Structure formats: C-alpha cells, structure tokens
Amino acid sequence: MIDVRGLSKQYPLAGGRDLTAVDGVSFTVAAGEVYGLLGPNGAGKTTTLRMLLGLLRPTSGCASIGGFRSDEFPDEVKRRVGLVAANAGLYQYLTPREMLLFFADLYGISPSGARGELARLTKLLGLEEFLDRACGTLSTGQRQRVNLARALIHRPPVMLLDEPTLGLDILGTQVIIEFISLLRDEGKAVIICTHHLDDAERMCNRFGLMDKGRIVAEGRLDELRTQTGCRSLVEMFLKLSVHGPALAGAGSA
C-alpha cells in the first residue's frame, strides 16, 4: 500500500551548503500493518511523512500510495490518506460537526455519506458531548479525538499519524492506542511517527528507527531485538544512534 524508495530531502542553507533532512529512506507498509517511524526530534520523520503526502517535493527518490506517486499525482495520494499532523489545530469558531462535514466536503464525500460517517465516528470516538460546541472550547484530548475523526471522515485506506499522543494524559493515550489497533483490524496501512518509544511498542507491529535522516534499523520488535541484542526500543536507540549516550539526555523536547 505504501512504498517509499530512496527518499531524500535537502534544504539550501545560507552560504550555499545544504541541510540533509532525509537521506535515502526506503520502506514499505502493507495493508493492516502499523509501521512506527521512530526517532528523536529532527530525525526526519515528519519530513518523510510530508513527502509521502506530496506536501513537500523530494530532492530525490519517490514515494507512492496505492500505486500513485505523490510527486506526480498528489491529489490521488491525498484522497487515500488521512493525516493527523503533530500540531494540527482546529477551527476555533466552528463546531466539530461543522468542521468534520466541511472536511468531508473537501474530500468529495456526498452530504448524506458525510452524515453517516459522522454518526459512525461520533460513536466510535465518543464525540457526542461536544459535537456542537465551538472547537476553541475543547480540551486537548477532545481536540485530538476530533482530529482523528477529521482524518478518517473520508474513510482513507492509509493513515499517517504524526505524534498522535503528544500532550495527552494516560487515559487519552490509551484511547489512541485502542483506536489504532482498530484501524489495523480494519485493514488500513498506518504510519505513526513518534519519539514516545514506550507508546510505539504498544501501537506498532513493525518499526523503522530513524536518526539524522536515515533509517538505522528496521523490522519487527523481535527482529530488532535479535539484530541489536537490546530488549527495549530505548536501549536500541541509545546503541544505534550516532549521538551515542547523549541521545538519552536529549529527552523528548
């Protein structure tokens, strides 16, 4: 479903030098698979997702979803993807109902289809109590649930989630984890970018560990354990990262 091949992105810097944000990244994600793209801040996870969706033009390499290259058919790719961006906001003065119907319209869903999908997602994500309140008055957890509903309103086969548990408490995180397992059961191909490695262990069934724009290790958790000789993702990172132990001090800022 998702195919990424040799994807690179360089930004020009002052003085004529280039900053390599993503460096030859390749991986695939099948339907019904949750792929964790893990790494510290600045590892290139979000840039990879943006190139995958056609929001950023890759310097080299390509990414495709459902057979459509994102640099050639961005609209076809966008139609198949639900994006939950890390800092995605909501329209303060719209209610979740208005916002979800608006996005359904953007994706070309018929009004009756959109109402049906809205009812399903409202029940699934527990939006009833704040469906008609202005988004500006919602709590962080409620906002994240509206964002998930917004990404799913057009029933995309692919979900890209960038830091979906950012700022959530334990209960909020648990809702997201359960929801992602539901997406997997529905047969969606899911990519989750996070630097919360503990959460990732619970959500994903395959991992790509990124550092400095490169994937430094890839596989299922048991495969990674065999490859690295480490038990947890945190230990693996400390071992594989070019930062060495300094990574531990970097925290999650």
Next chain:
Amino acid sequence: MTDQIATNSNDRLRRLGRLTLKELREILRDRRTIVTLLLMPLLLYPLMSIAFQQFFVSQLSTTKAPRYRLGFENANDGQYLARLLRAGGANLLELGDEQGLAQSDPAQPVFEVATRQSLTEGIEDYEIHLGLRLTSSGSQHYDPRHDLTVNVEILYLKDWIASRDAATIVENSLTAANENFLAMRLKTLGVSQPAAPIHVVRRTVKEVGTATGAVSITAVVPFILILMTVTGAVYPAIDLTAGERERGTLEILVAAPIPRIGVLLAKYVAVLTVALLTAIANLTMMTVTVTVGGLGRLLFGDAGISPGVLAAVFGLLLLFAAFFSAVLLAITSSARSFKEAQAYLIPLMLLALGPGVLGLMPGVELSGLLLVTPLANIVLLGRDLFALQASGSATLIVVVSTLLYAATAIGVAARIFGAESVLYSTHSGWADLLRRPSEAQPAPTATAAGVCLAIMFPAYFFALSAMEQLRGDILGQQIAGAIMTAVIFGGVPLAAMRARRVPIAPAFGLPASPAISIGAALVLGLSFWVIGHEAVVSVQQVRELTLVPKFIELVQEYVAGLRNLPAIVVVLMMAVTPAIFEEIFFRGYLLPALRTRMSPAAAIVLSAVAFGLFHGINPNPLAAERVLSSTLIGLVLGWVRWRTGTVLPGIVLHTVNNSLLILLMYYEPQLTSAGIGISHEQHLPPGWIAAGALGVCAGAALMFIGTRRPAERDVAQ
C-alpha cells in the same frame, strides 16, 4: 466534452461557495470582526461629524453671522450713533432688533452695544471688538444739542481679526451714511447730480471650487470610506492566511485533494465579503450621519447625496475592495504568523496612504499617470463621482487597471499560499514566486498571463501618452509606435515565457499551418473590415459623439502627415507590426494561458475582451469606438487560433484587415474622386455590407472545413 467542462465548472463553483461559506462562518463568529464591521462605523461617523462641524463647517458655513460687540463711553453715544446711521440709511443690525434680524440676510453681521469707561482696556481684555469715541471739533465730548458735526474715533486691535473686521464694517457704514447725508443736502439745494459717482459693490463668493480650496471635501469622504473598507478587510485577510498557518489548520487544509487556487479563491471571496459588509455599514452610517446632521447639504449641495451617487460610490468601494483584498491576501499569504503578517502590512498601509493623500490634494485631476496609479485613481474617481464630474473613459481605465492589478495579486497569492517555503521553512515565501521551474512547461499559466497584463496595461497607456509628445514628427511617431508595440506585445510575453521555461515554437503552434487555413484567413481578412467599420459607426451613433472642430482638424493634419510617407511604410508600421505582435500576445500567449483554466469558448471570449479593451485605452476620443469592433475581430482571431492551433493564420488575417483599413484611409482622396470613398461616420451601402458578411461566412466555412477538429489538438497542448 463541453458538458463535462460545464459540470466541472458547476462543481467548482458549488465547492467555492461551500468553502467561502465556511470561511465566512468562521470569520463572522469572531467578535473582532464584528467590532470593525459594525461598532467602528457606528461610533466613527457621529464623532467625525462633530469634528467636521468644529473644524471645517464653521469655515465653510455661510449661515452663521459674525457678532461684534461695540463699546461706547456712555449709552447716549451709542444711541445717538445708531440714530445717525439710521437717518443716513446705513444702520447696523443690532442685537435685540427682532424685526430687523428677521428681515435681514442671515449672514449679515450683528452688533451689540456695550459701555466701557476705558474703551482701550475693554478691547485689550477682548471684552469689546471696537471702541467708538464720539467727540466734536471744539470739545472732548460731543453734544448733539450744540455740535453740528461729530468726530467718530474707531479704536481697534490690529492683531485681532474680528476687531479689524468690525472696524472695517463700522467705517464703511459711517462713510455710506455720510454719502447719503451729502446726497440729501445736494437734493435740498436742487442739485440733481449724484454725490458719489462711483458705486462699489463687494460680494462674497460662496462657491469655492476644488481647485482653489485647501483640501477637497468631496475627496475626503471616499478616502475615509476606503480607509474604513481597508480596516474591515485587514483582519480577515490575516486570520484566514497567516492565522490559519499559525493555528496549524493550513497543513490539514492543503493535505486535502483540492487545488490551492480553490482554497485561496474562497478566502478571497470571504475577505471581499467582509470588506464589502464593512463598506456597506460605513456608507450607511455616513449617509445617515450627514443627512441627519445636516452636513449632507453642506458637503454635497442642496440635493444632498443622491441614490445614484451612493450606488456609484458603492461600486467604487466594490472595485477597491476587490483590489485591496487581493493585495492583502498576496501579502499575508507569505507570512507564517499573525505578527509577521501585521509587520508586512504596516509598510503597505503607509504606501497606500501616499496615493490616497495625493488624491486629496486640491487641483489634482484624474488623468495621465494617476489614471493607472492604484488607490489614487480610486480616490480621485470617488471624488469626481461625488462631484458628478467622472468621465466615462477615465472610469473605464480606472476599473480595468484596478481589476487587472487585483487579478495579478490573486495570482501571486495563489503561488505563495500554502507553498512549501511558507508552510514549513523559515525562508521567505516570495522565493517560490520567483523560482524558475526546473522543467519545461507545456503552456504559459493564467497567473503569468495576469502578471503580463498588469505590466502591459499601464506600460501601453504611458507609451501612448508619451507618443503624443512626438506630434509633428510623423515618421518618428510611427517608428516609436512600432517599437512600442513590439516591446510591449512581443517583448513582455516572450520574456515571461523564457522565465517560466515555456518553449516558444510549440506554444505558438509553429511551424504547422495548413495552406488552406492561410487562404481562409486571407478571405476573412479581406471581408471582416466591413463588419468592423459597421460596428464603429454603430457605436458612434449610439454614443452620439460630436467631435470638437479642433480634434477633427488634428486628425486631418495627422492623416495628411501620413500621406507624406510612402504607403508601404505606413502599412508596415501601422498594420503589419501591430498584427504580428498583438497576435503573439493575445492569441499566442494569453489564449493558451487562459485555456489552462477554462473552456475554449470562455478563453476566446476573455482574450477578445482584453484585446478590445487594449484598443480602448488611448488618449484619442475615438478610441472607445474601437472597443466593440476590436472585440469582434478578437473573437474571430481567437476562434481561428483555436481551430488551426497556430498563430500564423491569425497574423495573416489581422495584417490583411489592418492593411485594408489603413489603405482605405491613406487613399481616401483618390477613392473619393473615383466615387468609392468611405466616410468614417456613415454606414456602408447595403451591397458592401452583404458582400462583407458573405466573405466572412465563406472564410469561416473554409477555415472550418480545412482544419482538423480542435479536440484533437488543443491550443493548450
């Protein structure tokens, strides 16, 4: 295919409507919008009305008479002087004289009598405007029982304007009374000659023309309305672009499968709507305030503000809002935060104030460079509309140039809005605008064409005005005209194509051009001038244009000058050169660019209208007549370009048509003497019209039969 395009257009329109509705819903629920939309005009106009009353109206008003206080050393002096003046037929209007006040001119000064022991102190303390001391030749005090003559000493303060004015009035009244007494005495003596042969009448000029006033009041009103409309548009423009980026909703919006231009157009319509709502609120409040407060009569004459003027001013505000909303979006789209957008807009506001204030200056006319200067042209047109002095051609130039600037600004905004550099990087969003594409582009874009038009329109206007300076040097004028045409209509699009990596030969459909299409173009060119001529004459008759003899003389002089040049030179400069370069731009560049955004029919019509309007902007008063005929031939040329896929047949058609018209004018004396002269003001004989129409039909049929189906080879490909 046409049905599909229509359905797509309808879908796009419906989606634009829904997107706009969402933007409006969001922006109108924001209390800050309501404050600028409703509260500001509600408070502003009554406050401004008071300010006007205080600072302007007191200067302008002629209804309130000045009041002066006259000081006497005793009450008897005052009473005696009043009696004396009355007897002399030159009495001063006194406070308390109700009958006199009721019958007098409301502007006549009114005097109040006061007594002061020391007149000098009274004046110095500003208690009285004048001191009038009555003495006789022999004594300190005048006594009417003994003294035959009275000396009236007028004391006043030189640096006090009101004191000086009062002194002049009193002195004049006393002089008048003296003259009357003299006349009465002469009459008593039987002398019939007038005592004072010179009779001077001084009148105040109430109507002060805009050319001599300090600041034109009628220009202040549109300027204020424009400023208020700007205020209404600024907040939504920032909020819907930079604000959206700051809140993190822009990324999810551009992640949806909709074209960026669609999202931006919805935002544009929303900003424009809020700007217009603000304009309506301001216009309504202004009208109510000046009508209720009585300022309307003062500012706009006895009729006040008529509904027609209000409608015209609203149209002007609509035009301005269309322009300014687009400029605002172009600027705020490049900002990554609310604060950054505000920082960008401050210089824009300051820049906008310059031409706006220039428009307020007295004696500034809406002509020349100002016709195409953004904002200044709108302020001046607004002033002229209020003064009922706006001319049709000036209005047309202002409207067209402003709409072109607006379209360009939207195009620029569409390139920047949601661009990679604005969404994600710290680099300027303007870099995206200037970036040259890495690969060759199949056709010019509508945005680039809009930018070209916005550059060409004022450039063409200036060039034409500059060429007027060469009057007298007919050859120099022709050469300059040909160079100007080549540079503007050829140079600008070719440079744009080079910058955007659009290959020239394929875009112009070169070198392919079937021989039959050239033949068909020849037939069309030979016959279309008849239709063009009829269109010009018809428009002339509808406009009932009467030309001043001086202009007719100038035209005749110009044509006579042309006849001094060889015919081939005239044809090359005035027919061939424009035909080649206008085809390069209008059918070679603009039409394919428009075709990337719309159906062939819409692109042909729009390019033809642009072609027609370019022929209308000319200092020549006859230029307006050419708009219709030029648009008509523009439609034919567009159709030929679409049908054949190349610009060559169009160039042939255009050249033949132009050459025929030029040669008819060049050889007019010979043709007239041969009995086939053509008047530029009369319809052709019916036989000629029928032959022309037949020729056009034959040419069109030949073109239709001799070319492939356009669907197989579209101009945009």
